[in-house]
Amino acid sequence: VKQRFENPSQHWVEGIYTFPLPEGAAVDQLRMMVGERVIEGQIREKREARKIYSSAKQQGKRAVLLEQPKGNFFTTRVANIAPQASVQIVFSYQTMLDFKDHGYSLRVPLVATPQYDPNARRGLPAFLSKEHQIAYRDIGEPDSNPVRLHMDLGAGMPVERIWSDSHTLHVDKQSDSHFQVTAGDSENRSNRDFVVNWRYAEKAYSQVSLFSEPVNGEYYNMLMLMPPAPSSSIEHGARELIFVLDVSGSMQGASIRQAKQAIRSALANLDSEDRFNILFFNDTAWSVFASSRKATSRNILEARSALDRQQADKGTEMTAALTLALTREDDALFRQVVFITDGAVSNEDALLGLIEKMLSTTRLFTVGIGSAPNSYFMRRAAEAGRGTFTYISDLSQVKQNIQRLFEKINHPALTDIDIALDIPFSDLMPNPTPDLYMNEAGYLLFKTPTRPSEMQIEAQHDDSPAYLQQRVGQTNSVKGIAVEWARQKIQHFTERALNTRLDDRDRFKSQATELALKHHQVSKYTSLVAVDVTPVRAGADLFSQKLRSNLPQGWQSGRSDSRVYHLAQTATSAPWMTQAGLVWLGIAMALLLITRLRVVQGAISRG
Structure with missing residues (x-):
């Protein structure tokens, strides 16, 4: 994802932008472009990253801070944007795609609906701190933040159809399984989510597939389950x-x-x-x-x-x-x-x-x-x-x-799923295992000391026990499994820290932080920071500008209280700054779906 912060004013500016990403996004790479130089972001504990960024900002150095205040909300801060200049940053994320109804669907949120805060009505501190609350443009005000959307789709198998319910698409077919997909020129307003779907010509899939990724002497595994169709003669109970x-x-x-x-x-x-x-x-x-x-x-x-x-x-x-x-x-x-x-x-x-x-x-x-x-x-x-x-x-x-x-x-297709391997495994995610439903694939992730060679799966199917024993053979090596496993495990620890006894919270927070640092991922407790060592601002004042987002298409606020829906106005340091901070977003998404024989294999997308 590329973000370019432009400063059309005559003053030095810090740009602040809060935005949503796909709910399963694992952000693990950040780069700041300074002329021909590329400055790589480093993962740090959140407080340390803030300290590094604040010090660089005060010293007049260009710096970028990427934080995750909550859920799928992220905030980028760019310090010391020169007058009449721009700074471009690039960050990467990985997300799992959903396989359902013979194909995949990718949804990229381009705007967030204003969120109700029950604490505001009670006069209590907001659930989301003011610095991370999204500032919105006024109703009737022209949209800003144009977006360019391009997708390089390597589907791995022949595709029957590509479509979007949200945007007009231009599809350039490279082969039966490779396409260049672009949103139309008139579809550049970031006021609704971008959704693209593709359906495969093949309708028969393997029920079980196993993938592994070796990382530092451990194997991260992803089990893909495609449940059998439920019997049409089965009646659901009361x-x-x-x-x-x-x-x-x-x-x-x-x-x-x-x-x-x-x-x-x-x-x-x-x-x-x-x-x-x-x-x-x-x-x-x-x-x-x-x-x-x-x-x-x-x-x-x-x-x-x-x-x-x-x-x-x-x-x-x-x-x-x-x-x-x-x-x-x-x-x-x-x-x-x-x-x-x-x-x-x-x-x-x-x-x-x-x-x-x-x-x-x-x-x-x-x-x-x-x-x-x-x-x-x-x-x-x-x-x-x-x-x-x-x-x-x-x-x-x-x-x-x-x-x-x-x-x-x-007709739930598979319930009460349990797996067993010929070798020990640990850290099964998600936990508990989900139910699987008709025409939807499920994914289980876990760690092993070596590659598994045999597995057993027990579940309930049509209210009767179902049992499968299968030799794995040579598992496919797929990059990204470790990243997704870590994201889910970090999320698990984070939620435990928020919803457990007070004396256990520090332990879960420490586990989440340690895992995020190990896997170089942005989380509630860790951030990415990049600093240019060369000072560029000396003596001049620096003004902070929160960049405003569009309201979602069709959203009305005539009867909504802006105080409880976080309709914060742009936070400016002077009246002239109202239009000073503009942001241009260009999102280039490259997807690679792995296939093996007649099986749709893998659902890992890197944006």
Whole structure:
């Protein structure tokens, strides 16, 4: 990812820019371009990196600091940008791609929805410090921060179709499996997420594939599982299905319309023996029925009537909604919760801790609505809830996506997955292992002292035990497995540090920090910093400028309180600085998907 900070003023400037990346991004490389020279970033503990950057800034040296304040939010700081000059930085990240419905999907967030902070209404300190809060342009103000999007796609197998629901694409076919993909010239506004999908011509895949990456005498392994199709004759048992709909102010406009259509489609998929309820929330949470009811025509009609009356307004107090949704009424019923929201909250860590505490055997499915939902929170919530995350950006695709989701909900393909190897293994991630659903691949990562040669997999399939024993043979060596394993393990330690007893927090924080330093990754506790040794500013004042982001396409704030939605204005050191800091973003993404025989192998993308 390239970011160029331009300073059109006559003053020395520090540029500050907070932005989202894909929710699984592992940022591990940073470079600052100074003329013909390239200055490599170094990973440091967060406080040390800040000290190095602050010292360089005061000494008049060019410097860059890349931090991860939370989730998928990152902040770049560039010190000592000369008048009428620009500084370009380049950083790299790796992310896992989702394989589902015979292909892959890549989503690159280009803007973040303004996030509700429940502490602001209570007069408490914000969950996200002011320096990392995104500053937005005013409604009606022309968009800034143009973006150029190019993807070099080596798909590994013949591709049947490439498309985007968010942008117009120009596709230059190099071969059946190699394409140059560019967003149209008119699609350069960074006001919605960039989504590109590709589907393979081949529809038959191996059920099990194993990849390894040797690093410093250890083997990092990735097991890819493609579950068998569930039997069409299997009927799902009695269940309780709870819909939770966000009707807060951030859902105004297209988002609430899409969400209502999604639930209408979902209600049409209920069986008469299902029990259901609909919960709504903004500042408070309430439900259509006092307790779940059978999906009779009368009850569905009453629920639809209540749904039609809802308007998007007020704050996003998600804690009450999650508590209500995860409170079980009947332990005998299999419980599924479908949570439909844009996820515009800033207290993700506290909410994830609540989910972990209350979930029990409930399965949680999240549906992201709008042009730029908080996918980090919704994906992590679904992972914790052993469900799936569905993103819907195109109103015309709502019914199709919800029907596909319900096919998966009705028939989980593999549950209670357990693996065994012929050699010891450790640090299995994710933990607990997720359920796998129809036409979706699952990935398990773990460490071994040598390459495995045989494995056993046990699971539940169609409510019956399933068992597979397979010799691995020669495993493929794939770069990036160690990076992804480390990212997941760092995230695991970080979440434990935030949601555990006070006397255990320092231990988990120390483990996360140590692992991030070892694997050169930006985290909540580590940052990348690059400093040019040559001072360029002597004596002149330095003004700090927070660069403003566009509001998401279709977002309205007429009835939203800017104090609780972090609609901070640009932080300037003088009135003339309002237009001083401009940023141009060019994102060049190169994807390499590894293939072996007839198997779609690997889902590691480096941007």
